[in-house]
Amino acid sequence: MCGIAAIVTGVCIIGSNPYKETKEGLTSEAKKEYGSVLLTIDDLKPALLRRGPDHLASRKVIVQLGPETLVETSGIVYFDQVDQSQSPCCFGKTAKSNTSPLETCIQDVGVEEMQSTAQLDFIGAMLQLRGLVPVSQPLEDASGNLLVYNGEIFGGINIADDSNDLQVLLHELEISCSSDCLDFHMNGSCKSELGKSIPDILSAIKGPWAFIYWQERSKTMWFGRDAFGRRSILVHWPTCTDSRFILSSVSPPSYAKNYSGSDSSKNGLDNQMANEVTNSTHENTYWQELPCGIYSLVLKSSSEKHYMKKGPFGVVQKHKWTDPLLTKTISWDRSLLDPKIEPDIPIHTDKRPLPSDSLTVHAAFAQKVLSALRRSVMRRTKMNSIFQTSVKQLRDKEMAPVAILFSGGLDSMILAALLDRCLNPQYIVDLLNVSFDGQLAPDRVSARLGVIELQKIAPMRRWRLVEIDASLFNLTKEIKHVMSLIHPANTYMDLNIGIALWLAAGGDGWVDGKICNFLQEDQERYKYKSKARVLLVGSGADEQCAGYGRHRTKYKHGGWLALHEEMRLDMHRIWKRNLGRDDRLISDNGKEARFPFLDEEVIQTLLEIPLWGIANLDEPVGKGDKKILREVARLLGLEDAAAMPKRAIQFGSRIARESNRRNFGSNRAANQASAGSVKLHEYTH
Known part of the structure; x- marks a missing residue:
C-alpha cells in the first residue's frame, strides 16, 4: 500500500478550457480559496507519507516537444467526441471515422522551428509489504519510464515470494508495445511483436x-484504478482557477473543500466519462473520484500558427478492459434469478418444505463459497510475501502481522475463522473494535461474544480484542482531519462511518485479560496499539449477498429481478460510495485494507450461484438475508455468528446516535431531517 500522485503542468487538455468561465462562474469563496495559492508537491507529501511511511520521494520529468515530434501533414489526434468549440487547443477541419466511435481532428501542422515544454512531477510514498529488500518509488527503468504504484498483485502476473510488485510491474510495462501505433489509438490494444x-x-x-x-x-502518461475501485485515486481536471491536471491518492486537508458553479472540469471527457465523473461526486469539488478504468494522456506539440494557445496539449482517452472474464464479472450478470422460472433448485420457505436433495445442493453452494473465500484470505495473508522489517520482529512473540476490523458480526467472524486457518499459529490476531458507548454499544457486546466463540473453534489461536473507546466531544482536530480523508464524499453518514473506520484502523485501544485467552483473567486492562500493517475488512459482503434493508424492500415490491438490479447497482457504485473513501481512511494510519469478499474469484463464484441460493428474503432478518454466508459460518462452526443480524458500523458503534444528538439535537430530529444524507458544508461544533 502506497501513496501516489502526479502533477502535469503546462499541458492543455483537449476539450478542457481553463481560461473560460462558465456562465455561472465560480463563487467568490472558491476563487479566494484556489485562485491565489496553487497546490504544491509539498502540500501533497505529508498526506501521502501517512499512507507510505517507509519512504517518500518525487521525480520531475521535463518534456521538450520540438519539431521532430510533429507530423508534417495530416497529423491525427483522437478525440472522444469532445466539443471542439470549447477547446482553446485545437481547431481545424473535422472528419468522422467509419471504423471508430472517436472523432478525428486533421491538422496541417507544418514544420515550424519551435519547442514546447511540459512538466510532470511524480510523487510516491511506500509502505512495503512484499519483497526481501527495501524498494522506493517513483521507480525508473533503463528506458526512462517511471512508475508509481499502489496495489497488490495476487495473480495474473507471476510475483516470486522474494519479489516486489512495483519492480515486476515496471518490467512488464517496459516490454509492452508502444502506444504510438494506429491500431492502439483506435482499439486500445496492439498486436505488434513487442x-x-x-x-x-x-x-x-x-x-x-x-x-x-x-x-x-x-x-x-498512463493512470487508472482496478475494475472494482479498491484503491483510491482522486483527479483534479483543469479549471479556470487551476489549469493543471493532478492525480493523488488523497487530498491535502486544505484542498478538501467544496466549491460550486463550474463544470468546465468535464469538458475534456467523452460523454461516458463525463457521466461517470458527474455521478462520482455529490457536487463540483476540487477533487473527484476517478472512475474505475485505464486511461492514457498522450502529449503532443502545437504551433502558434495553427492553435489558439501555444504549447503542448494532451488527449485523455479511456481504454477497454481486454480480459473477457473480467469484463463479464464487471457486468455483474447472473443467469439464474427466479426459482419460479428455473425450478430445478428449490428454495426453502415456510410454505414449501425443502427436500433433502436441495439441502445437499445448498450445502454444495456454501462449500464452494467457503473454498473461494479461504483462497482469497490465503492470498492476502501469506507471510512469505509480507515484508519483514527486521529479524527481531520475526521473533517477537507478541507480533500480530494481520488485524481484522471486528464487530463480532457475521462478516468479520467469517474472516477471523478463515484467517486462523491461513496464518501460522505462532502469530496473534488483533481484532479491532470501536465503540462510542463503552461496553454498551451493540458492536462491543457482539465483539466480546464473538471472541468467546472464536476461542471455542480455534482454542490454540491467541485472539487479542483491542477495544477502542471514543467520544465525539474529544475529537475536534480528528474530525477535521477525517473530513479531508473522506473528501469528496460529503454527508454526515460518510463522516460518521469515516470517524469510526479511521479510529478502528488506528488500533489504539485497550486489551482486557478477561477476554484474551492467552492472558491471565485477573490481568489488568492495559493500553495497547496494534502494529499490524494488513487489515482485513468485510466490504462487499452486503452488496453481493443482499445484506441491506433496501434489498428487502426491493424484493418485497419487485421480486427477484428487482433485487438483482439493486444488488448490481450496489456493485457498480461501490467504488464511489465506499471503497475510495474507506481506502483513504484506513491507509492514513499506515495500514493496508484488504477486502477478501471483493476478490475476483469470490465475486465470480457468488455470481455462478442462483440468486435464491444467495438470499431468501421471505425469511426474517438475520436468517434469509446473506443466507449463503450464514451457511458458510455454520460450516466453520460459527453457529452464533450465523444468526447475527446486519448492523452498519455507524449504528453498531453508536457514533450515529452521538452525532445525531450533537448536530441535530436528538435522534428524532435527525431522522426527520434524514441526517444520513445531509451534506457537510462545514463541521462547526
Whole structure:
C-alpha cells in the first residue's frame, strides 16, 4: 500500500478550457480559496507519507516537444467526441471515422522551428509489504519510464515470494508495445511483436491497484484504478482557477473543500466519462473520484500558427478492459434469478418444505463459497510475501502481522475463522473494535461474544480484542482531519462511518485479560496499539449477498429481478460510495485494507450461484438475508455468528446516535431531517 500522485503542468487538455468561465462562474469563496495559492508537491507529501511511511520521494520529468515530434501533414489526434468549440487547443477541419466511435481532428501542422515544454512531477510514498529488500518509488527503468504504484498483485502476473510488485510491474510495462501505433489509438490494444499492450497487462492483474506510469518512448502518461475501485485515486481536471491536471491518492486537508458553479472540469471527457465523473461526486469539488478504468494522456506539440494557445496539449482517452472474464464479472450478470422460472433448485420457505436433495445442493453452494473465500484470505495473508522489517520482529512473540476490523458480526467472524486457518499459529490476531458507548454499544457486546466463540473453534489461536473507546466531544482536530480523508464524499453518514473506520484502523485501544485467552483473567486492562500493517475488512459482503434493508424492500415490491438490479447497482457504485473513501481512511494510519469478499474469484463464484441460493428474503432478518454466508459460518462452526443480524458500523458503534444528538439535537430530529444524507458544508461544533 502506497501513496501516489502526479502533477502535469503546462499541458492543455483537449476539450478542457481553463481560461473560460462558465456562465455561472465560480463563487467568490472558491476563487479566494484556489485562485491565489496553487497546490504544491509539498502540500501533497505529508498526506501521502501517512499512507507510505517507509519512504517518500518525487521525480520531475521535463518534456521538450520540438519539431521532430510533429507530423508534417495530416497529423491525427483522437478525440472522444469532445466539443471542439470549447477547446482553446485545437481547431481545424473535422472528419468522422467509419471504423471508430472517436472523432478525428486533421491538422496541417507544418514544420515550424519551435519547442514546447511540459512538466510532470511524480510523487510516491511506500509502505512495503512484499519483497526481501527495501524498494522506493517513483521507480525508473533503463528506458526512462517511471512508475508509481499502489496495489497488490495476487495473480495474473507471476510475483516470486522474494519479489516486489512495483519492480515486476515496471518490467512488464517496459516490454509492452508502444502506444504510438494506429491500431492502439483506435482499439486500445496492439498486436505488434513487442508484446502485450498496457491494457492487456493491467486487465490481467488479480488484486487491488491504482497506478501512474510515464512511458517515455510514446510521451504518454498512463493512470487508472482496478475494475472494482479498491484503491483510491482522486483527479483534479483543469479549471479556470487551476489549469493543471493532478492525480493523488488523497487530498491535502486544505484542498478538501467544496466549491460550486463550474463544470468546465468535464469538458475534456467523452460523454461516458463525463457521466461517470458527474455521478462520482455529490457536487463540483476540487477533487473527484476517478472512475474505475485505464486511461492514457498522450502529449503532443502545437504551433502558434495553427492553435489558439501555444504549447503542448494532451488527449485523455479511456481504454477497454481486454480480459473477457473480467469484463463479464464487471457486468455483474447472473443467469439464474427466479426459482419460479428455473425450478430445478428449490428454495426453502415456510410454505414449501425443502427436500433433502436441495439441502445437499445448498450445502454444495456454501462449500464452494467457503473454498473461494479461504483462497482469497490465503492470498492476502501469506507471510512469505509480507515484508519483514527486521529479524527481531520475526521473533517477537507478541507480533500480530494481520488485524481484522471486528464487530463480532457475521462478516468479520467469517474472516477471523478463515484467517486462523491461513496464518501460522505462532502469530496473534488483533481484532479491532470501536465503540462510542463503552461496553454498551451493540458492536462491543457482539465483539466480546464473538471472541468467546472464536476461542471455542480455534482454542490454540491467541485472539487479542483491542477495544477502542471514543467520544465525539474529544475529537475536534480528528474530525477535521477525517473530513479531508473522506473528501469528496460529503454527508454526515460518510463522516460518521469515516470517524469510526479511521479510529478502528488506528488500533489504539485497550486489551482486557478477561477476554484474551492467552492472558491471565485477573490481568489488568492495559493500553495497547496494534502494529499490524494488513487489515482485513468485510466490504462487499452486503452488496453481493443482499445484506441491506433496501434489498428487502426491493424484493418485497419487485421480486427477484428487482433485487438483482439493486444488488448490481450496489456493485457498480461501490467504488464511489465506499471503497475510495474507506481506502483513504484506513491507509492514513499506515495500514493496508484488504477486502477478501471483493476478490475476483469470490465475486465470480457468488455470481455462478442462483440468486435464491444467495438470499431468501421471505425469511426474517438475520436468517434469509446473506443466507449463503450464514451457511458458510455454520460450516466453520460459527453457529452464533450465523444468526447475527446486519448492523452498519455507524449504528453498531453508536457514533450515529452521538452525532445525531450533537448536530441535530436528538435522534428524532435527525431522522426527520434524514441526517444520513445531509451534506457537510462545514463541521462547526
